[in-house]
Structures are given as structure tokens and as C-alpha cells.
Amino acid sequence: MKKILQIVESAYRGTLEEQDDTIIWLSHILKDAGGNIDILLRGHAINYLSIKQNASGLMFGQKRQTQPPHIANDIAKIMEKGVMVFYISEDAVERGIEIENFLTGAQKISVKECPQLFSKYNHILHW
Amino acid sequence: MSTKKKLTFVLMDPPFESARSTTALRLIGIAVNKGIDVNVFAYEGAVSLAFAGQKPHSNPVHGRSVEEEDHPTTKDWIAAIYEQAKISGSKIDWVQCGFCVDERGAGEYAPEMRRNGPTELLKFIENSDNVLVIPTR
Numbered sequence: 395m396k397k398i399l400q401i402v403e404s405a406y407r408g409t410l411e412e413q414d415d416t417i418i419w420l421s422h423i424l425k426d427a428g429g430n431i432d433i434l435l436r437g438h439a440i441n442y443l444s445i446k447q448n449a450s451g452l453m454f455g456q457k458r459q460t461q462p463p464h465i466a467n468d469i470a471k472i473m474e475k476g477v478m479v480f481y482i483s484e485d486a487v488e489r490g491i492e493i494e495n496f497l498t499g500a501q502k503i504s505v506k507e508c509p510q511l512f513s514k515y516n517h518i519l520h521w
Numbered sequence: 522m523s524t525k526k527k528l529t530f531v532l533m534d535p536p537f538e539s540a541r542s543t544t545a546l547r548l549i550g551i552a553v554n555k556g557i558d559v560n561v562f563a564y565e566g567a568v569s570l571a572f573a574g575q576k577p578h579s580n581p582v583h584g585r586s587v588e589e590e591d592h593p594t595t596k597d598w599i600a601a602i603y604e605q606a607k608i609s610g611s612k613i614d615w616v617q618c619g620f621c622v623d624e625r626g627a628g629e630y631a632p633e634m635r636r637n638g639p640t641e642l643l644k645f646i647e648n649s650d651n652v653l654v655i656p657t658r
Contacts, residue, residue, distance in 0.1 A: 411536060411545045411593055414582065420583040452543075454550045455601030460591045461583075470580065 396516035398424070398431045404521055405439035409463045410452055415442065417521045419467050425475050432478040432506065433469075434511070435500075440481040441489075442469055443496040465496055473499050527558040529649040531642065533657040535566030536595040542570055545655045546595065550602050553611040560645040561615040565657065568621045569593040573629035596631070616641045630632055 402417050409415055424431050435442055442465045449462040473479055479500045486493050486502075493502070503511060512518055522658060530549055534542045564580050577592035579585060589641040599615075606613050622628050622636060646652050 406540055408537045408539055408543070410540065411595065413580070413590070413592065419580075419582050426581075452547075454546060455553075455603075455605030456597040457593075457598055457601030459593050461585070461589075471582075 395428075397428045397514065397517045398429060399434055399512065399515040400431055401434045401436060401440045401518060401520045402442070403437040405437065405442065409465065410449060410459065413459075413461050413463045414464050414468060415439075415463070418442070418465060418472065421477065422468070422472055422475075425477055426473060432515075433472070433480070434503075434508075435479065435481040436485055438489075440485050441491060442466060443479075443481060443493075443500050444491070445497055446495050469500070470497055473497075482508070525556075525558055526580045527560065527649050528552050529560040529642075529645040529652040531562045531564060531652065531654040531656075532567035532570065533565045533655065536570045538566075538571075538576070539657075541655050541658075542567065542595065546570075546598050546602065548653070550598075550605065553602055553606045553613065554609055556609045556611050557656065558612045559606075559648060561613065562618070562642045562645055563615065563621075564618045564639070564642075565621050566625070567624055568617045568630075571599050571615070571617065571630040572596060572625075572627040573631070574627075580653060599630060603631065610641070614645075616645075 400421050421431055421433055445466045446517055447466055451457040456512055469479055480503050483502045484505050530545060532545050536542050549559055573596060575596045577587055577594055579587045580590045584615040616637045617630060617634055619636045619638055
């Protein structure tokens with residue numbers, strides 16, 4: 395089976411409306427369908443690993459969002475399915491993001507290690 | 522002459538694909554909560570924010586049914602803002618760009634809204650205390 399790496403870079407697009415990240419959601423579906431996929435979070439999307447995110451409280455008039463997104467949970471669940479999740483350490487440093495609050499199990503790699511990672515996959519989809 | 526404040530919002534992004542449309546509705550909702558009159562000119566993909574054909578869906582990844590997922594739709598958020606306007610005394614004049622509506626087949630929307638051309642935007646600008654454009658990037 396071909397190996398697929400999902401690079402997620404365009405983050406937080408409509409997540410409050412969708413209650414998901416659309417590509418993390420798609421990755422769940424691909425994995426559940428038997429796909430051999432892994433995920434690399436880069437850029438702003440590395441913050442998906444932060445377990446301290448809280449998107450609750452959204453309300454328009456009397457219409458309350460009852461199921462806000464929990465993207466870190468969605469990533470934890472996909473790791474439980476055997477999907478490896480990587481993130482780029484330089485992107486955390488540039489943004490001053492404290493990785494102490496990241497999900498355990500996600501693997502930190504350097505930009506320099508990307509070519510080696512990419513070489514392990516048949517297809518690389520950059521979202 | 523009325524001293525009531527009036528704001529115009531110009532929106533371009535479609536629903537469900539960008540955080541900007543949610544941000545726009547947040548700002549409109551805040552203005553309406555304060556009783557400020559609001560004009561909205563929905564242009565390009567933003568006409569679909571109010572499209573009546575939107576339907577909530579279940580979420581197999583979350584393992585939740587349609588009811589449990591309670592998936593938000595922008596048309597429902599907008600309807601909630603209209604309801605809030607009745608309470609706060611805010612007037613909303615929401616114009617859907619007619620050309621954009623036709624291109625997208627998005628001609629069904631709430632009866633409180635109206636269809637008009639881009640020249641309506643100039644009238645909005647002339648009659649507003651301030652204008653905020655939230656464009657597509």
C-alpha cells in the first residue's frame with residue numbers, strides 16, 4: 395500500500411463552523427478506509443498540538459455552539475489509530491509556542507530532517 | 522435627524538472555509554447587541570453565508586449523530602443575529618449581490634434580506650459612520 399504524508403499548514407480555516415480541522419477530519423476518514431497515512435504539522439498548524447486550546451463560548455444571539463472543536467483531541471484520536479504525527483521544531487521556536495503543553499506522542503523534527511522524512515512516502519499532500 | 526450609529530460590513534468569504542466569515546459574524550453580532558444599525562453587503566462567496574439550503578450533518582469522526590453534533594450553519598447564526606436585533610432594536614439591512622447569487626445558484630435566503638447590485642455598496646458607504654471590509658485573501 396502506498397504511504398501518504400499529509401502536510402497540514404493552512405490552519406484554523408473555518409474550524410469554528412466545521413467543529414473540526416477539515417484536513418485532520420479527512421485524515422481520519424482516509425485512515426478508517428484503510429489508508430496508510432501520517433501527518434506533518436507545520437507553520438501555524440503546529441498549535442493544533444496544544445492541549446490548552448479552548449474554543450467554547452461562541453454564541454450568536456441565543457444560538458450557542460454546543461460542540462466547539464477540540465482539535466488536539468482529534469489528533470490524539472488519530473494517533474491512537476496508528477497515524478504518526480510530526481511537527482517542525484523551528485515553527486514552534488519562531489512563534490514562541492511552548493511545546494511543554496503539546497500532546498505526548500507527536501514527534502518533533504527539524505526542517506533539515508524533512509527530506510529524509512519525505513523520502514519514506516509515495517505521496518505527499520500539502521494542504 | 523437620527524444620531525444612531527450605523528456600520529457597514531462588506532463580506533467576501535464563503536462559509537465553512539475560512540475563519541474570517543465567523544469573525545465577521547461575531548463583529549456584526551456585537552454591533553447588533555449594542556443596538557447599532559448594521560448594513561451588510563455580501564459579495565462573491567459571502568452570499569452563501571445565508572444560503573437557505575445549508576443543512577447540518579452528523580460527524581463520523583466524532584461518532585455523533587446529526588442531533589448530537591449540533592453542527593452550526595451560518596444561515597442559522599445569521600437568523601440568530603436577526604432575532605437578537607429584534608430585542609436590541611438594531612436594524613439590519615443585508616444585501617446579497619445579485620450577480621454573485623446567480624453565479625452560485627444561492628438564490629434562496631431569508632426574506633429579511635434583499636438582492637441588489639454593487640451600486641448599493643456606495644449608498645451604504647455614504648450613509649454609514651464606518652465601513653469594514655473583510656475580503657478574501
